Amino acid sequence: MRRLLWPLLALAALLLLNVAFTDGFLSIQIKDGHLYGSLIDILRFGAPLILVSLGMTLVIATGGIDLSVGSVVAISGALACLQISEDASVFTAVALALGLCLALGAWNGFLVAGIGIQPIIATLILMVAGRGLAQLITDGQIITVNSPAYKLIGGGYWLTLPFGILVVAAIWAVTAFLTRRLALGLVIEAVGGNPVASRLAGIDARRVTVMAYTACALCAGIAGLMISSNVSSADGNNAGLWIELDAILAVVIGGTSLTGGRFSLTGTVLGALIIQTLTTTIYSIGVPPETTLLFKALVVTTVCLLQSPAFRAKVFHRRPRPAPKAAAEEKVKVTA
Amino acid sequence: MTASTPVLTMTGISKQFPGVKALDGVDFRLLPGEVHALMGENGAGKSTLIKVLTGVHDIDEGRIELDGARVAFTGPLAAQQAGISTVYQEVNLCTNLSVAENIFIGREPRDRWGRIRWKEVRRRAAGILARLDLDIDVTASLSAYSLAVQQLVAIARAIDVQAKVLILDEPTSSLDAGEVQQLFRVMRRLKDDGIAILFVSHFLDQIYEISDRMTILRNGRLVGEYLTKELPQVELVAKMIGQELAELERLHGTAKVFDRPLVEARELGRAGAIEPFTLTIHEGEVVGLAGLLGSGRTEIARLLFGADHASTGEIAIGGTPQPLRTPRAAMSHKIAFCSENRRSEGLIPDLTVRENLVLALQAARGWTRPLPRSRQDELVSRYVAALNIRPADPDQLIRNLSGGNQQKVLLARWLILEPRLLILDEPTRGIDVGAKAEIQRLVAELSGGGMAVLFISAELEEVLRLSHRVAVLRDRRLVAELDNDDRLTTESLMETIAGGGHPA
Amino acid sequence: GGGGTTSAGTGGGGDAITMGFSQVGAESGWRTANTKSVQDSAKNAGITLKFSDAQQKQENQIKAIRSFIQQKVDVIAFSPVVESGWDTVLMEAKNAKIPVILTDRAVDSKDTSLYKTFLGSDFVEEGKKAGQWLVQEYKDSKDPVNIVELQGTTGSAPANDRKAGFAEVIGADPKFKIVASQTGDFTRAKGKEVMEAFLKSTPDIDVLYAHNDDMGLGAIEAIEGAGKVPGKDIKIITVDAVKDGMQALADGKINFIVECSPLLGPQLMDLAKKVVKGEQVPARVVTEETTFTQEQAKQVLSSRQY
Amino acid sequence: MLVTAGLFAAMFVAGGVRYEGFATGQIVLNVFIDNGFLLVVAVGLTFVILTGGIDLSVGAVVALSTMVSASLLQAGWPWWAVIALVLAMGVVLGGGMGAIIHFFGIQPFIVTLAGMFLARGLCYTIGTDSIPITDPAFTAFAQTRIDLFADLWISPSVLIAVAVVLVAAYVLHYTRFGRAVYATGGSEQSALLMGLPVARTKITVYTVSGLCSALGGVLLAFYMLSGYGLHAVGMELDAIAAVVIGGTLLTGGSGYLLGTVLGVLVLGLIQTVISFEGTLSSWWTKIFIGALLLVFILLQRLMSRRGA
Ligand SMILES: Nc1ncnc2c1ncn2[C@@H]1O[C@H](COP(=O)(O)OP(=O)(O)OP(=O)(O)O)[C@@H](O)[C@H]1O
Ligand SMILES: Nc1ncnc2c1ncn2[C@@H]1O[C@H](COP(=O)(O)OP(=O)(O)OP(=O)(O)O)[C@@H](O)[C@H]1O
Ligand SMILES: [Mg+2]
Numbered sequence A: 001m002r003r004l005l006w007p008l009l010a011l012a013a014l015l016l017l018n019v020a021f022t023d024g025f026l027s028i029q030i031k032d033g034h035l036y037g038s039l040i041d042i043l044r045f046g047a048p049l050i051l052v053s054l055g056m057t058l059v060i061a062t063g064g065i066d067l068s069v070g071s072v073v074a075i076s077g078a079l080a081c082l083q084i085s086e087d088a089s090v091f092t093a094v095a096l097a098l099g100l101c102l103a104l105g106a107w108n109g110f111l112v113a114g115i116g117i118q119p120i121i122a123t124l125i126l127m128v129a130g131r132g133l134a135q136l137i138t139d140g141q142i143i144t145v146n147s148p149a150y151k152l153i154g155g156g157y158w159l160t161l162p163f164g165i166l167v168v169a170a171i172w173a174v175t176a177f178l179t180r181r182l183a184l185g186l187v188i189e190a191v192g193g194n195p196v197a198s199r200l201a202g203i204d205a206r207r208v209t210v211m212a213y214t215a216c217a218l219c220a221g222i223a224g225l226m227i228s229s230n231v232s233s234a235d236g237n238n239a240g241l242w243i244e245l246d247a248i249l250a251v252v253i254g255g256t257s258l259t260g261g262r263f264s265l266t267g268t269v270l271g272a273l274i275i276q277t278l279t280t281t282i283y284s285i286g287v288p289p290e291t292t293l294l295f296k297a298l299v300v301t302t303v304c305l306l307q308s309p310a311f312r313a314k315v316f317h318r319r320p321r322p323a324p325k326a327a328a329e330e331k332v333k334v335t336a
Numbered sequence B: 001m002t003a004s005t006p007v008l009t010m011t012g013i014s015k016q017f018p019g020v021k022a023l024d025g026v027d028f029r030l031l032p033g034e035v036h037a038l039m040g041e042n043g044a045g046k047s048t049l050i051k052v053l054t055g056v057h058d059i060d061e062g063r064i065e066l067d068g069a070r071v072a073f074t075g076p077l078a079a080q081q082a083g084i085s086t087v088y089q090e091v092n093l094c095t096n097l098s099v100a101e102n103i104f105i106g107r108e109p110r111d112r113w114g115r116i117r118w119k120e121v122r123r124r125a126a127g128i129l130a131r132l133d134l135d136i137d138v139t140a141s142l143s144a145y146s147l148a149v150q151q152l153v154a155i156a157r158a159i160d161v162q163a164k165v166l167i168l169d170e171p172t173s174s175l176d177a178g179e180v181q182q183l184f185r186v187m188r189r190l191k192d193d194g195i196a197i198l199f200v201s202h203f204l205d206q207i208y209e210i211s212d213r214m215t216i217l218r219n220g221r222l223v224g225e226y227l228t229k230e231l232p233q234v235e236l237v238a239k240m241i242g243q244e245l246a247e248l249e250r251l252h253g254t255a256k257v258f259d260r261p262l263v264e265a266r267e268l269g270r271a272g273a274i275e276p277f278t279l280t281i282h283e284g285e286v287v288g289l290a291g292l293l294g295s296g297r298t299e300i301a302r303l304l305f306g307a308d309h310a311s312t313g314e315i316a317i318g319g320t321p322q323p324l325r326t327p328r329a330a331m332s333h334k335i336a337f338c339s340e341n342r343r344s345e346g347l348i349p350d351l352t353v354r355e356n357l358v359l360a361l362q363a364a365r366g367w368t369r370p371l372p373r374s375r376q377d378e379l380v381s382r383y384v385a386a387l388n389i390r391p392a393d394p395d396q397l398i399r400n401l402s403g404g405n406q407q408k409v410l411l412a413r414w415l416i417l418e419p420r421l422l423i424l425d426e427p428t429r430g431i432d433v434g435a436k437a438e439i440q441r442l443v444a445e446l447s448g449g450g451m452a453v454l455f456i457s458a459e460l461e462e463v464l465r466l467s468h469r470v471a472v473l474r475d476r477r478l479v480a481e482l483d484n485d486d487r488l489t490t491e492s493l494m495e496t497i498a499g500g501g502h503p504a
Numbered sequence C: 001g002g003g004g005t006t007s008a009g010t011g012g013g014g015d016a017i018t019m020g021f022s023q024v025g026a027e028s029g030w031r032t033a034n035t036k037s038v039q040d041s042a043k044n045a046g047i048t049l050k051f052s053d054a055q056q057k058q059e060n061q062i063k064a065i066r067s068f069i070q071q072k073v074d075v076i077a078f079s080p081v082v083e084s085g086w087d088t089v090l091m092e093a094k095n096a097k098i099p100v101i102l103t104d105r106a107v108d109s110k111d112t113s114l115y116k117t118f119l120g121s122d123f124v125e126e127g128k129k130a131g132q133w134l135v136q137e138y139k140d141s142k143d144p145v146n147i148v149e150l151q152g153t154t155g156s157a158p159a160n161d162r163k164a165g166f167a168e169v170i171g172a173d174p175k176f177k178i179v180a181s182q183t184g185d186f187t188r189a190k191g192k193e194v195m196e197a198f199l200k201s202t203p204d205i206d207v208l209y210a211h212n213d214d215m216g217l218g219a220i221e222a223i224e225g226a227g228k229v230p231g232k233d234i235k236i237i238t239v240d241a242v243k244d245g246m247q248a249l250a251d252g253k254i255n256f257i258v259e260c261s262p263l264l265g266p267q268l269m270d271l272a273k274k275v276v277k278g279e280q281v282p283a284r285v286v287t288e289e290t291t292f293t294q295e296q297a298k299q300v301l302s303s304r305q306y
Numbered sequence D: 001m002l003v004t005a006g007l008f009a010a011m012f013v014a015g016g017v018r019y020e021g022f023a024t025g026q027i028v029l030n031v032f033i034d035n036g037f038l039l040v041v042a043v044g045l046t047f048v049i050l051t052g053g054i055d056l057s058v059g060a061v062v063a064l065s066t067m068v069s070a071s072l073l074q075a076g077w078p079w080w081a082v083i084a085l086v087l088a089m090g091v092v093l094g095g096g097m098g099a100i101i102h103f104f105g106i107q108p109f110i111v112t113l114a115g116m117f118l119a120r121g122l123c124y125t126i127g128t129d130s131i132p133i134t135d136p137a138f139t140a141f142a143q144t145r146i147d148l149f150a151d152l153w154i155s156p157s158v159l160i161a162v163a164v165v166l167v168a169a170y171v172l173h174y175t176r177f178g179r180a181v182y183a184t185g186g187s188e189q190s191a192l193l194m195g196l197p198v199a200r201t202k203i204t205v206y207t208v209s210g211l212c213s214a215l216g217g218v219l220l221a222f223y224m225l226s227g228y229g230l231h232a233v234g235m236e237l238d239a240i241a242a243v244v245i246g247g248t249l250l251t252g253g254s255g256y257l258l259g260t261v262l263g264v265l266v267l268g269l270i271q272t273v274i275s276f277e278g279t280l281s282s283w284w285t286k287i288f289i290g291a292l293l294l295v296f297i298l299l300q301r302l303m304s305r306r307g308a
């Protein structure tokens, strides 16, 4: 896992930066019977992003992209909260919301794999219309719910740990199992790496693609539940706004190529954590809102440059001679 | 000729890839007005030598001199500008552009204002292709043409450049005899103009026909430089693979009777691609397909595999008609197809050798039933050894393998499926003599065990050596089916293909 | 289809008034209530409403206004996404002799003849009101007061103005100190997230000033999660007075809310009728807005419309 | 392409049947007038997408251009100097991103996303308020109407946009650079081995995109007469959508500039339909846009499949 080294270092560097600015940044206490501290916050607030990014990884690995996750996040939260506010049980509400998300994901997959529309446009349709759908569900208002059971999903604790983190861990484990223990990963990577060849090798690329989009929407749906549960309300207008960009960024920082093929779930989780840590860093070291974006640009660029073998070769070894290996690797990458 | 000074010399060239020393102190020189063959097994380092010469890869050690001056090209563009024109091993063209453009891109004729003169581009492109005896629509997109045509276009592009040095890395791997002759005519003319030509091929006949001198590599090391006429073929092979190669003969046994039809194509056809044909393949039978470039051999293969939709007719398997609408459906009937176009239809470049090798088997099982690791290891090590795949590291990315070794992996992908019908479209493209014999032996062995094989190759000797029966195609029409008995020779087959002779 | 192509000329002189209304978008509950108010009161007033949502884009709004002109409505009303850059299109409206009413936000045109009147809140004033309450609340205290601020969307007019108005008032007394200020994008989720970070990085927060109720509500959750009591350990001032906010105010979790009423509809329709008839209207109509303390909130809570 | 054009015409006619005052020449011209800047931006993006890359920074660069223009004009700079500087800034930003993408082999998505953060961030450092533009030259430019025959008119921005389209189409089809763009998109590795200047091409397309974004920003400044950091939020998606609707493949190598023009027109027409529809609520507006887009894409896809 050499290629995860640089994202890890970047994460560590960001955490160190925080430690320098905030006393007790790394300290974790037990408060009211649950863990409390900045690190826990990062995990807790990062949980939805990690989820969405995990789903996005699968889609990107098939050579696609899903812009609609933000809208799906909003729809899922909105539907669940609407149901709960109309006295449905939390279970029904969650089941309905996730069921709808599955359908939306399958719809995306159908447009991409069945009709053959370019993924970015196919999912743009749901990105635009889905936001409207979420607003339609909430009637443009914020639906506030008061259900302790629902609150658990994104804001509660279980065995002193934030419940959201446990959900993410479970889904990560399931995804890792399906892709790496079973052969789903190989199949997805083949479809993303060379769709024509995979078809000729007997892979049902269509079904795999639909599955990836469905899984992605499901992840986004769960993330939507978390986000709305965390604040006990559904905001059809703003929930998940621009989360697709963060998710794609997380995937790419994690080392998965946007052209499809090889993917790394662990890398994606690291990428999402980097982004969330960056956000937290901005809040806690007091970067003024006007310069937030400059700071983000700086960090993102630095992380990517460090990850680029070409950059490291050019900067760290003035002559590539002492490390012909690195240089060779880089050359191949660039030309291929 | 020996007296003239080399136009190109490479001395002490070394190139290390992660885990592989591809070149180790290789010397090479190229004289003006000669055709110089670069010989070696798959993975010997031929393509790498060409790539370091033209600046695709940096060299670790050594020096390159062109016309006596030291050079280090930054890339193919620089090499081209210095007068080295290259056709790399895989067809490296842009299939999204037109044929004419592929020939001229980067050096299109322009008018005074820098505007490309399209008419001129088209006219001249057609002219150059005519020199190779190819008459196609130059305004059509290159993707509309078969790999062989693409290979010719790549050659056309290279020979049109005013160059001192012309490098051809396996240009003939998809061409049939006619095109090869045409290419050789052009090469001879260029040679007479004093151009130095570096030529790579695994067809020994071609080497002996065209080359004046050869340099042999083995495992990235230089074996030696020889005059072609002074080195007998057996010795050449021995030097290449480090051992003697047994004599090749017809592999199939004496005329057997096949009476258990496996796959029957009944009036199967696809509008615009292949006229309706009827063909029966029996269990244990090897059927060869022979025909000229574009005659429709690949089309037949694709139809039988469900890769394309038939517009007429039906396919019966074991007597019952089956709609083969997808490759998956064909695979469920245990039909396998190894495509001729390994780069776009075979390889998954970012996956490892192991993953590429087990892909089809895994797809057939479905992703919920992963192939156990131990079984994978067993299959991989068996075929790596059987086909001599090098480097023998199953976790190497397949894109890092030499062309021939990639081809072997793809073949293995289909062999491990143990299909009932194996369709092989140019399976030995770019494979060296040693491995080729091994593959042919393997195919014969499998068919002996009851597997049916549909064998397509531009090399008629190979078709004859393996097949029990040869179907001949002309102008996308199945014109004859010949039993492969002693009376069938390459000459008579050639005649049938050309439309002159009649089946004996 | 096919209508005339004449571009100049007075609006259709029928008895029913047609109003073109270009809304900023649907970015918040406040905005939606605003839209609803306009739509409902148009129906009540018998005015045909052409409604267009600009999805937060000025260019869409300009297009919408152009299209209203094209459709020859009787009066155009819109809530500008931004203050600047309206001269061209307003000039076109003026040339087409269609009166324009601004709602909610102002434009910074020098030429005030481009629009008839501006109906809306004054964001700077809202910020000032928030500041004044704070100054009043701490007038007896000598200790420094540590304030954290949750800003609205960076660059948006309410965020800019509410920040400026507040800063102006508290700037007079050096004991007030804004120790942290960050954007919460007007949303609950962001409000909570940012507040969590503030609670950890900034010790001793006395006061939270949030540019809208939603961020304040999010922050309340964060404060409770940190084991503090909102409204007591940390005093909270917000702007808007939406229902959830008023509830929290009545529950004692928020200390003070400056109202920013979205219910402009009835006033707008009155103005529109007058403008179409050619009557004189004041150039600036400030919406009737107030502020709420916890006690006031308890009284009015049941009668709040949104 | 023909399919797209045909569908566009069909949509226009359908609009004309449905809405009074829709099927007039001026409506089409208005689409141009209102989307001139988007057209210019999309043209630049077409170059990038044709090479198989992507540029997410365009919207932010547009905003930055309006902001820089407005603040410099406010500071008293002459209009021509402002425009020259803004265009130069676009070139530098685009070129810089292109160079990073090429030399360090980083995915364009990330680099241009960072570029987007950078450009927006720079906007806010200039100021968070919107800045009005009162410069007489800019104002004159904004308010000039070029009368065509029969009451039809266009704005000067349309002329500029059309000129940009023509120049770009010429470059793509009649120059070596243009052809190298297609080749690089078809297969970067092949283009390299064919001896094409891939490095130069890649860096140049991002430069072109930066330049077009800056020019688009100037046109937007004409259109809006203001500079603002929140201008053109999400415009990159509109531009990408326009390019892709126009039939260009995101994987590169295939597509035409005329398609992009049609893509922009389709988006503009959808917007016009929405405004003629009149009383859609905010959320139905979004759903309606999505639905129209879907219908359009579906028809385009199905009809071109039938044709093939
Ligand atoms: N990019 C690369 N990275 C790692 N190893 C490589 C790379 N390219 C080539 N190699 C290795 O270098 C060796 C020489 O390969 P090369 O392609 O030169 O062989 P070749 O003689 O052309 O063989 P063939 O006849 O099969 O084309 C092989 O072992 C191959 O695996
Ligand atoms: N010489 C040619 N002239 C015109 N078209 C050709 C020619 N060669 C190939 N083509 C085109 O390529 C397509 C593919 O042909 P196909 O692959 O079936 O040929 P093949 O018999 O397999 O020969 P090969 O594989 O040697 O090219 C044909 O349908 C035809 O359109
Ligand atoms: Mg080779």
Ligand SMILES: [Mg+2]
Pocket (backbone or CB within 6 Å): B146, B297, B298, B299, B340, B425
């Ligand atoms: Mg063929």
